Amino acid sequence: MASKVSSRQQALAKARERRSALDQDRAARDRRVEEATAQVLLQLEERVAAEQAVQVANAQIGAVLRRLLDDEGIAAQGVGALVDLTVGEVRRLTRAVPAAGGEGQVHATGAAAGGTGPVVPWRRSVLGGRDAGPRRPHGGRGVTLPR
Secondary structure, X not given: OHHHHHHHHHHHHHHHHHHHHHHHHHHHHHHHHXXXXXXXXXXXXXXXXXXXXXXXXXXHXXXXXXXXXXXXXXXXXXXXXXXXXXXXXXXXXXOOOOOOOOOOOEOOOOOXXXXXXXXXXXXXXXXXXXXXXXXXXXXXXXXXXXX
16 A cells, blocks of 8 residues: 555656646746747837838828929939839829829828828820829720820
């Protein structure tokens, strides 16, 4: 009988040691998970700040590109060639910036004051005679506007 008690006590001691080792492993894992989670949360905050900085920079670039398009009379293709951007990038960057004589004030987010979206006037290219604005949403693609 004494050997059964001693075997049981040895088994319980061994089980306690193993559980203690598992608890230490779990605690170490929990610390690693907490550290990684905190690091991701901080990096997400940094990303939001960087995205906001990109939006501000894009708005500033768009304003200068708009001046080249409207004030200097350079077509989107010419502006793109000058600054090493595609025509699509030039149009995307200037989309939220009102053209000379445009309606309403547009903010860096692209929303018009008091409105729900950007103010994008339909206009003809100063050079080239083709539609220089974005395509009409109702499907009138490639439509040349009357003079």
